[in-house]
Amino acid sequence: MRQARHPEPGEMVLTDVVAALGDPIRVGVVRVLADGRERGWGELRVPVAKSTLSHHLRVLRDAGVTRTRQEGTRCYVTLRREDLDSRFPGLLQALLAAAIADDVGNQVGLADRAT
């Protein structure tokens, strides 16, 4: 599989980013990634099928919210926090604060160890 294409910061579309964040599973993924660490897809614990998680991760990536990196057969994902903060100042911060306050996305977590 070739490396997936990611929008440059200047190519990011506000409504794509906002729409990508309008889903509790995707908000949960963003919350898990908010510590800045790259995570293997297998580390993410979500109450959905792998194909559904893959869809959510693609929506986040296509909008520019996350960066996906492939290494061999494994995929890794990071939050593009600096890019988002420079393009849409305050948006991610407000979203994360509201999500934490409202317990949105708390069904997403990390596995005890990477798989």
Next chain:
Amino acid sequence: MRQARHPEPGEMVLTDVVAALGDPIRVGVVRVLADGRERGWGELRVPVAKSTLSHHLRVLRDAGVTRTRQEGTRCYVTLRREDLDSRFPGLLQALLAAAIADDVGNQVGLADRAT
């Protein structure tokens, strides 16, 4: 037509609000309403059919972003800015700033006079 139901601030769902804002027409409506004034639906100039505008206004209302008031045969709409700011601090402000910077929603405007 009876008055439409609006969620109380405590009933607002973050992802519903965010999803409602993930559309350029709806962002444009929010931008037009951001001056705090109530507007008749007929005052809104949008490049979509009336039925489509009606749909967008319902999505905004159901999420709690706007308040719709009916008077006789006319409908009026306002932005629920205080409710949004108290429930999700900084979210609307960041969204509006990004929308203005990126010219998102600028296809929505006001008619010269109310119809």
